[in-house]
Every structure is written in C-alpha cells, then in structure tokens.
Amino acid sequence: MIVKVWPTVSPQSRSSPTPDAVAILRLEQLTRIFAVGDQFVRALDGVDLSIGTGEYISLMGPSGSGKSTLLNILGLLDRPTSGEYWLAGERTSTMNDDRLADTRQREIGFVFQFFHLIHRMTAVENVELPLMLAGVPMAERRARAHEVLRRMGLEARVDHRSNQLSGGERQRVAIARAVVMQPKILLADEPTGNLDSVSGGEVVKIVEALHDEGLTLVVVTHDQAIGSRAHRRLLMRDGKVVQDVSG
Amino acid sequence: MKLADRHRVAFGALARAPLRTAMLLLATAIGVAAVLVLTALGEAARVYIADEFQSLGTDLLVVMPGRTETSGAGAGMMSGATPRDITLDDARALLRSSAIATIAPLVVGESSVSVGSLERDVTIMGTTASYATIRHWTMASGEFLPDVDMDRESPVCVVGSTIGSELFRGEPPVGRWLRVGDRRCRVAGVLARQGISVMVDVDTVVMIPVAMAQSLFNSAGLFRVLIQARSRDVMPAAKRFVLATFRQRHHGEEDVTVITQDAVLQTFDGILGALTLALAGIAAISLLVAGVLIMNVMLVAVSQRTQEIGLLKALGARRSQVLALFLTEALYLALLGALAGVLAGFAGIWLLGNLYPAFTFRPPVWAVLGAVLLSMGCGMLFGILPARRAARLDPVAALARR
Numbered sequence: 001m002i003v004k005v006w007p008t009v010s011p012q013s014r015s016s017p018t019p020d021a022v023a024i025l026r027l028e029q030l031t032r033i034f035a036v037g038d039q040f041v042r043a044l045d046g047v048d049l050s051i052g053t054g055e056y057i058s059l060m061g062p063s064g065s066g067k068s069t070l071l072n073i074l075g076l077l078d079r080p081t082s083g084e085y086w087l088a089g090e091r092t093s094t095m096n097d098d099r100l101a102d103t104r105q106r107e108i109g110f111v112f113q114f115f116h117l118i119h120r121m122t123a124v125e126n127v128e129l130p131l132m133l134a135g136v137p138m139a140e141r142r143a144r145a146h147e148v149l150r151r152m153g154l155e156a157r158v159d160h161r162s163n164q165l166s167g168g169e170r171q172r173v174a175i176a177r178a179v180v181m182q183p184k185i186l187l188a189d190e191p192t193g194n195l196d197s198v199s200g201g202e203v204v205k206i207v208e209a210l211h212d213e214g215l216t217l218v219v220v221t222h223d224q225a226i227g228s229r230a231h232r233r234l235l236m237r238d239g240k241v242v243q244d245v246s247g
Numbered sequence: 248m249k250l251a252d253r254h255r256v257a258f259g260a261l262a263r264a265p266l267r268t269a270m271l272l273l274a275t276a277i278g279v280a281a282v283l284v285l286t287a288l289g290e291a292a293r294v295y296i297a298d299e300f301q302s303l304g305t306d307l308l309v310v311m312p313g314r315t316e317t318s319g320a321g322a323g324m325m326s327g328a329t330p331r332d333i334t335l336d337d338a339r340a341l342l343r344s345s346a347i348a349t350i351a352p353l354v355v356g357e358s359s360v361s362v363g364s365l366e367r368d369v370t371i372m373g374t375t376a377s378y379a380t381i382r383h384w385t386m387a388s389g390e391f392l393p394d395v396d397m398d399r400e401s402p403v404c405v406v407g408s409t410i411g412s413e414l415f416r417g418e419p420p421v422g423r424w425l426r427v428g429d430r431r432c433r434v435a436g437v438l439a440r441q442g443i444s445v446m447v448d449v450d451t452v453v454m455i456p457v458a459m460a461q462s463l464f465n466s467a468g469l470f471r472v473l474i475q476a477r478s479r480d481v482m483p484a485a486k487r488f489v490l491a492t493f494r495q496r497h498h499g500e501e502d503v504t505v506i507t508q509d510a511v512l513q514t515f516d517g518i519l520g521a522l523t524l525a526l527a528g529i530a531a532i533s534l535l536v537a538g539v540l541i542m543n544v545m546l547v548a549v550s551q552r553t554q555e556i557g558l559l560k561a562l563g564a565r566r567s568q569v570l571a572l573f574l575t576e577a578l579y580l581a582l583l584g585a586l587a588g589v590l591a592g593f594a595g596i597w598l599l600g601n602l603y604p605a606f607t608f609r610p611p612v613w614a615v616l617g618a619v620l621l622s623m624g625c626g627m628l629f630g631i632l633p634a635r636r637a638a639r640l641d642p643v644a645a646l647a648r649r
Contacts, residue, residue: 077560077561077646098565098567101566104561116554116558116646129558129559133248133562133563133564133568134248
C-alpha cells in the first residue's frame with residue numbers, strides 16, 4: 001500500500017494506467033472561497049490533484065472539509081475562486097456557461113444522496129431527461145433508457161413514478177440517468193447515504209461494475225467501508241487533501 | 248432539446264399541478280371573456296344605432312329650426328331668443344327643387360286619446376302621407392294618411408299597433424272613431440309592429456294630418472321637415488337649395504339647421520366606436536391582472552421546483568433551455584386561458600343575444616384577436632421574470648434548495 005500525504009500528488013492506482021499520462025481531471029492550486037455574511041470561508045485551499053482515466057477514487061473527510069465543494073467543481077456545477085482545472089485536457093476556466101453545461105452533459109454523470117428524481121415523471125422518463133436535453137430523438141432515447149434500466153435490473157419498473165419505487169430502486173434509476181449519456185466520469189455524492197445497508201450494497205456493486213467498464217469513478221462518502229473499496233482514497237480536512245492513498 | 252419535448256415537459260408540469268393551472272387559466276379566461284363581452288356590447292349599441300339611422304334611408308335630410316353652427320346647442324336655447332318657425336309654406340317651397348323627391352313636415356306633441364271610456368296619453372305625430380314612404384313604414388291594416396294638401400285638416404288618423412289593440416279592445420280599429428284631444432278622427436290604418444325607432448315607440452303613436460296637429464297644439468311651427476333627395480348624389484345640391492330657400496324666405500337669415508343621415512351616423516359611429524374601445528381598454532386591465540397573477544404563481548412554481556431546476560442544470564441544461572421551459576409554461580397558460588376565455592366570451596354573448604334579441608351582439612374581430620394576443624403577450628411578459636430567475640439559479644444552491 002502506498003500512502004501519500006498532502007501536498008503530494010500523482011497517486012498510483014492498482015488497476016489504472018499511470019494517471020499523469022492520461023489524466024482526465026487535473027487541479028492546480030484550486031481555491032474556493034465563500035462569503036458568509038461579512039466572513040469569508042475558504043472551502044478549498046490550494047488543492048492540487050490529478051485523476052487518471054478509469055480511476056476509482058473515494059473522497060472522505062469530516063463535514064465541512066470541502067468534499068462536496070470539490071465534487072461540485074469537478075462536476076462543473078461550481079467555479080473555483082482561483083487556480084486551474086483541466087478536464088480531459090481542456091481548461092475549464094475559459095469555458096462560458098453554455099460550454100460548461102454542454103461539457104457537463106457530455107462528460108459527467110452525477111449521483112446524489114437524495115436521488116433528485118422528478119416525481120411527476122416515470123423511471124424511464126427520468127432516465128431520458130439528459131438525452132432529451134441533448135436533443136436525442138424520442139424513439140432512440142426511449143430505447144437507450146430502457147436498455148440502461150434493464151442493466152440496472154429495473155425493466156419491470158420503467159413506468160413507475162418515483163414515489164412507487166423503493167429507495168434502492170430510486171438510486172438505481174438515478175444511476176441509470178447518470179450514465180445514459182455514456183459519460184467519462186461518474187461523480188457520486190454519498191450515493192448510499194440515504195439507503196439501508198442491503199440497498200446500499202447493491203448500489204455500490206452497480207457503480208463498481210460501471211467502473212470496471214472503464215468509467216472514472218469519484219465517490220464522496222462518510223462510510224469507511226465504502227470508501228476503503230476505492231483504489232485510491234483521498235482524505236480531506238479544512239479544504240485540503242491531506243491524505244492520498246492508493247492500493 | 249427539441250421543441251416538441253419542451254412542450255411535452257411544460258405541459259406535463261402544468262398537468263401535474265391541476266388546481267394551480269386551473270386557477271391561472273380561469274384568471275386569463277375571465278380577462279379575455281370580459282374583453283369579448285364588453286366589446287360585443289359596445290358593438291351591439293353601435294350597430295343598433297347605425298341600423299336605426301340606415302332604416303331612415305341614406306338619402307334623407309332633416310331640417311330643424313335654429314342654427315346649431317353658431318350657438319352650438321340650437322339657436323335660442325342658450326340665449327333665450329326663439330328661432331323663426333318653419334312653416335308649412337316653407338316646407339312646401341322646398342318641393343320646387345328637382346333634387347328633392349318628397350318632403351314630410353312633422354309636428355310632435357303629447358295628447359290624450361280615447362275610445363269610449365278608454366283613454367291614454369300618447370305621442371301625437373302630425374305629418375303627411377309621404378312620411379310613411381320616407382320612413383319605409385308598412386301598415387298592418389288599412390292605409391296611411393291620405394295624400395291631400397298639407398293644409399287640409401282631414402279628420403283621419405293612423406294608430407300604432409299597441410294603441411290599436413288596447414284602445415279598441417281587439418276590435419279592428421280601421422274605420423272607427425278615435426278622440427284626439429278635443430277632436431275626432433276616423434282610423435284609416437294601423438301601423439305594422441316595429442317597436443322603438445329613432446327613440447320613439449312607433450307602436451304607441453297616433454299619426455294625424457300635420458294641419459290638424461298644428462291646430463291641436465296651437466302652433467304654426469314645425470318640429471322637423473324630413474326631405475328625401477332624389478338620390479344620394481344630389482344630397483349636397485338638395486342641402487344647398489334648402490339653405491338658400493330658407494335664407495330667402497327668412498329675410499336673408501340662415502336660421503335652420505340641415506343635417507344629413509351620414510353626418511348623424513358618423514357622429515354616433517365615432518362616439519360608440521370610442522365607447523367600444525374604452526370598454527375593451529377597461530377589460531384589458533383584467534388581462535394585465537391575469538398576467539401579474541401568472542407571474543406570481545410562476546415565481547412560486549420556480550421556488551417550489553428549485554431542486555428540479557438544479558437537477559436540469561446538473562444534467563447539462565443550458566440557461567436558455569431552462570428559460571425556454573418556463574416561458575413555454577407561461578405561454579401555455581396564457582394560450583389555454585385565452586382559448587377558454589374566447590369560449591366563455593362567446594357563450595356569454597350567445598346568452599346576451601337570447602336575453603336581448605333586438606340587439607346584434609358580435610365582438611369585433613380586432614377585439615377577439617387583440618384579447619388573445621394581449622393575453623399571450625401578458626403571459627410571456629410576466630413569465631419572463633420567473634423564467635429568468637429559474638435560468639439564473641445556481642445549480643449547487645438549487646440542488647441543496649437554498
């Protein structure tokens with residue numbers, strides 16, 4: 001086991017190629033400062049990080065350590081206050097809002113703790129949403145959504161609305177929605193945080209299976225057992241990556 | 248995002264909040280229906296008045312004593328001076344013009360009429376045989392006043408249909424005697440039922456020869472002289488002749504007013520057209536209120552759907568897509584509300600038409616189109632603010648519903 005402590009970067013993954021050689025995500029001296037009243041909170045404090053294509057990374061740390069802020073920036077939902085972020089070799093700071101949205105749609109899938117399904121829509125309609133936003137024709141997106149839901153074991157639940165699904169099923173629909181555009185990166189924020197252990201275990205298996213198919217996986221979790229399954233484990237504290245462990 | 252998908256999503260969002268949607272549709276529908284009904288009312292009044300004057304004929308001139316050009320309200324009315332009377336000789340002199348086909352002098356007053364023990368006060372109109380021709384009146388029975396010299400006080404009269412049926416208790420009035428004031432006359436005919444025409448209830452009048460009316464009311468002056476020109480083209484010539492004749496007969500003084508149907512019609516048309524516009528404007532205010540309501544409810548909807556908007560952004564929705572989604576919802580509300588309003592408006596107009604069949608209730612095309620377009624415009628205009636708010640939401644804050 002290789003243990004690297006901040007500010008070391010360039011971690012190694014057992015199952016991935018050398019990330020520096022094919023880094024899909026690269027952060028340089030990234031900071032994110034929030035104004036709270038008349039105070040300024042430094043949520044990220046000079047983060048340097050490189051994530052290789054196909055890596056499986058867990059991001060852990062106490063509440064307020066900056067995990068979610070980092071995940072939001074990685075997912076292009078938020079912009080850093082300073083520093084640089086390259087995604088698939090492209091500098092994100094030069095992208096306008098539309099470009100960020102397009103890149104997010106194409107490259108990144110999100111899985112949230114609270115699923116964020118649209119209640120008035122059925123499972124298949126929820127999964128179709130990103131395809132619809134991308135302008136994929138109805139017949140094609142319906143076929144693709146059905147296929148992904150089938151892989152999630154939800155072929156019998158496609159026409160159910162979210163309030164007719166169990167927690168585990170909802171999260172599987174959310175995962176299907178996250179991967180239906182075939183993104184390169186899957187960002188999961190506490191994906192099992194709102195599930196019982198059985199459903200949580202199923203969800204972990206599904207995301208790991210997706211990783212095995214080549215998806216770069218970043219999971220934010222408080223759960224040590226889930227975090228330890230990642231090939232590379234980052235520990236955050238006070239807006240810094242203080243530990244970067246591979247193996 | 249394809250246009251059809253945007254409409255599907257917007258429609259789905261509205262369909263999933265039926266009460267909210269119904270309330271907004273109702274607000275818009277009331278506004279549109281109000282525009283339609285009120286403009287139909289204004290238009291009905293305009294058409295009614297126009298028809299009334301059209302029924303008099305477009306080749307008609309009316310001479311009245313006094314000169315409105317100088318006094319503005321009829322000569323003598325404000326100053327206390329009395330205009331010179333128009334006499335039967337004046338009226339007869341008008342027949343010398345080749346531009347004038349016929350004339351009908353008119354004296355109007357109130358008097359009691361009676362048959363046996365039945366008596367009532369009625370409007371007495373003293374005129375000549377040509378009056379029925381000029382007014383295009385028809386008879387229910389008998390004949391109109393005889394075509395005799397206008398100075399002759401023939402003891403004949405013509406009664407309106409109500410007078411005929413009420414005073415004669417269902418008996419045929421023609422040939423029977425009627426007492427008019429202190430005179431007696433034989434009923435020559437009964438007018439066909441025609442209701443109110445030019446503000447006179449024709450069914451309750453009694454027509455007598457003009458000379459008899461002058462002596463009944465002890466007045467040498469005429470109330471009006473109706474002149475029918477030979478054609479519409481010679482109306483200006485006829486008017487010039489009338490004015491010249493009166494100037495000559497009244498010692499060089501032009502102390503009469505000649506009005507044409509067109510002039511009266513244009514005046515009424517202008518007044519009632521303005522009234523219709525004013526009514527449309529008042530009703531349009533309710534459309535603005537509906538627009539404000541749409542804005543408020545859409546703002547609430549944006550706040551209720553903050554997480555959904557955040558999710559759409561996380562899934563790659565551009566600002567413009569979120570904006571378009573909410574604007575489409577507002578447009579749907581306005582459009583469906585307008586359609587409902589058009590239906591409700593026409594239903595109300597149909598109801599009015601059944602309650603008041605004498606009027607033609609029909610909203611002008613401009614009012615229908617204007618109400619629909621204005622409601623859509625309001626929907627879009629007032630939908631912009633909530634849509635922009637949705638589009639500008641920070642996705643992280645929206646997902647966390649902050």
